[in-house]
Amino acid sequence: MVAELIRDLGIILNATLMYTPPLLFAALGSCFSEKSGVVNIGLEGMIVIGAFAGAAVGCFVPNPWVSFLCGGIAGGLFALIHAFATVTCKADQTISGTAINFLASGVSLFVCYLLFGTSETHPVINKLPRIFDGLFGFLEEKLPGALGQAFAQNSFLDLVFNTYASAYLAFLLVFVVWFVFFRTRFGLRLRAVGEHPQAADTLGVNVALVRYICVVLSGVLAGFGGASITLATVSAFRPSIVVGQGFIAIAAVIFGKFKPQGALIGCILFGFCNGLRVVVGSNSVIPVNLISMIPYVVTILTLVLFVGRARVPAANGKPYIKSR
Numbered sequence: 599m600v601a602e603l604i605r606d607l608g609i610i611l612n613a614t615l616m617y618t619p620p621l622l623f624a625a626l627g628s629c630f631s632e633k634s635g636v637v638n639i640g641l642e643g644m645i646v647i648g649a650f651a652g653a654a655v656g657c658f659v660p661n662p663w664v665s666f667l668c669g670g671i672a673g674g675l676f677a678l679i680h681a682f683a684t685v686t687c688k689a690d691q692t693i694s695g696t697a698i699n700f701l702a703s704g705v706s707l708f709v710c711y712l713l714f715g716t717s718e719t720h721p722v723i724n725k726l727p728r729i730f731d732g733l734f735g736f737l738e739e740k741l742p743g744a745l746g747q748a749f750a751q752n753s754f755l756d757l758v759f760n761t762y763a764s765a766y767l768a769f770l771l772v773f774v775v776w777f778v779f780f781r782t783r784f785g786l787r788l789r790a791v792g793e794h795p796q797a798a799d800t801l802g803v804n805v806a807l808v809r810y811i812c813v814v815l816s817g818v819l820a821g822f823g824g825a826s827i828t829l830a831t832v833s834a835f836r837p838s839i840v841v842g843q844g845f846i847a848i849a850a851v852i853f854g855k856f857k858p859q860g861a862l863i864g865c866i867l868f869g870f871c872n873g874l875r876v877v878v879g880s881n882s883v884i885p886v887n888l889i890s891m892i893p894y895v896v897t898i899l900t901l902v903l904f905v906g907r908a909r910v911p912a913a914n915g916k917p918y919i920k921s922r
Contacts, residue, residue: 609873609876610870610873610874610876611873612760612761612873613869613872613873613874613876614866614869614870614872614873615761615765615869616761616762616765616830616831616869616873617831617868617869617872617873618765618768618865618866618868618869618870619762619764619765619767619768619823619826619830620645620823620824620826620827620831620843620847621823621843621846621847621850621865621868621869622768622769622771622772622823622847622850622861622862622865622869623764623768623771623819623820623822623823623826624641624644624645624819624820624823624843624844624847625847625848625850625851625854625861625862625864625865626768626771626772626775626819626858626861627641627644627815627816627817627818627819627820627823627847628641628816628820628847628848628851628861629775629779629851629856629857629858629861630775630788630812630813630815630816630819631812631813631815631816632792632851632856632910632911632914633779633788633789633792633812633856633911634788634791634792634808634809634812634813634911635791635792635795635809635911635913635914635915635916635918636680636681636684636685636691636809636812636813636914636915637691637692637695637914637915638677638680638691638695638813638816638817639691639692639695639696639698639699639848640676640677640680640694640695640696640697640698640699640702640817640844641695641816641820641844641845641847641848642699642702642840642842642843642844642845643676643695643698643699643700643701643702643703643844644673644676644677644698644702644816644817644820644821644824644844645673645820645821645823645824645827645840645843645844645847646699646702646703646706646824646839646840647672647673647676647702647705647706647821647824648669648670648672648673648820648821648822648823648824648825649669649706649824649825649827649828649835649839649840650672650706650709650710650719650824650828650835651665651668651669651671651672651673651821651824651825652665652666652668652669652722652821652824652825652826652827652828652829652835653665653719653722653825653828653829653833653834653835654709654710654713654719654835655668655669656722656723656724656725656828656829657714657719657720657722660724661724662722662724662725662726662727662829663726665722665724665825665829666726666764666822666825666826666829668825669821669822669824669825669826669828669829670818670819670821670822670825671818671821672821673817673818673819673820673821673822673824674814674815674817674818674821675817676698676701676702676817677813677814677815677816677817677818677820678810678813678814678817679698679701680694680695680698680813680817681809681810681813681814683697684809684813684917685806685809685810685813685917685918686806688917688919689917691915691917692915699844703837706835706837707837710835717836717837718834718835718836719828719834719835719836720834721833721834722828722829722833722834725762725829725830725833726762726763726764726826726829726830727762727763728760728761728762728763729759729760729761729762729763729766730759730760730761762826762830762831764822764826764829764830768826769862771819772858772859772861772862775858776857776858776859779857779858784808787803787808788808788812789911790803791803791805791808791809791913792911792912792913792914793911793912793913794912794913795913795918796918799918799920805918805920806918809918820844820847823843823847824840827839827840827843842894845897846868846893846894846897847861847865849864849868849897849900849901850864850865850867850868850900851864852864852900852901853867853900855909856909856910856911864900867896867900868893868896868897871892871893871896872892872893874892875889875890875892875893878892
């Protein structure tokens with residue numbers, strides 16, 4: 599009984615590490631955009647186009663990291679459209695982001711039919727590597743006696759830590775983004791632009807350029823999140839593959855008060871809910887449709903409980919007009 603509980607816990611933690619990275623990449627991207635004063639509702643579409651680009655390139659290119667990079671580039675290109683509409687043309691940021699969501703879904707489906715003749719790509723053979731693949735077998739051989747056997751028999755450690763490289767990259771980026779925000783000159787300018795763009799402009803900061811950079815970075819990171827789905831979690835693209843993860847990532851950012859370390863906690867929470875859904879769904883008499891609702895119910899509850907407590911950057915969602 600205890601062994602089964604430990605194994606179930608290992609499966610949940612492994613699923614958490616599998617479902618958290620796409621959310622975390624997108625949430626870190628949202629932190630860049632929101633902190634600079636641009637609302638990016640288009641994260642969902644940028645994840646979709648990144649997922650498609652990663653899978654499509656992965657079907658023809660053997661190196662998964664090239665496919666992963668292409669997913670980020672695709673997301674960045676759609677973010678550039680959003681930046682042009684909101685920063686240069688002063689368009690409504692929510693409407694522009696919604697349009698990006700529809701555009702990305704349509705483009706990915708159209709190109710998928712052109713390349714593969716169907717709404718799904720071929721399976722990606724060369725997925726992203728697992729960091730600790732074979733580690734426990736190696737330790738079993740190298741460590742003496744009982745210690746080596748302990749590693750050989752510890753399926754819990756193997757389940758938890760033997761996950762894809764994208765997970766460790768996403769967690770590493772949390773520290774990188776935090777360092778950029780709070781320990782660099784660019785981070786200071788970024789936060790100034792999101793709080794008081796007029797004052798930043800007076801001090802010589804190019805508000806438009808900073809916002810362009812941040813919005814494009816948000817798209818690149820969201821594209822990485824999408825690519826991590828099709829190159830690790832699912833290994834193929836289909837239209838329903840993202841199912842609201844961009845909006846869940848935005849909820850995680852609100853939960854985390856627009857800080858990367860807070861977004862990390864929110865993404866782990868939602869990733870854990872997905873992992874719990876996988877384990878409970880395979881061992882429960884409860885209808886699968888009800889169990890699949892768990893992440894979305896938690897998202898709604900999170901927004902209800904925390905949206906009022908999160909301090910939104912003062913200029914968030916407001917186009918900057920220099921003449922004023």
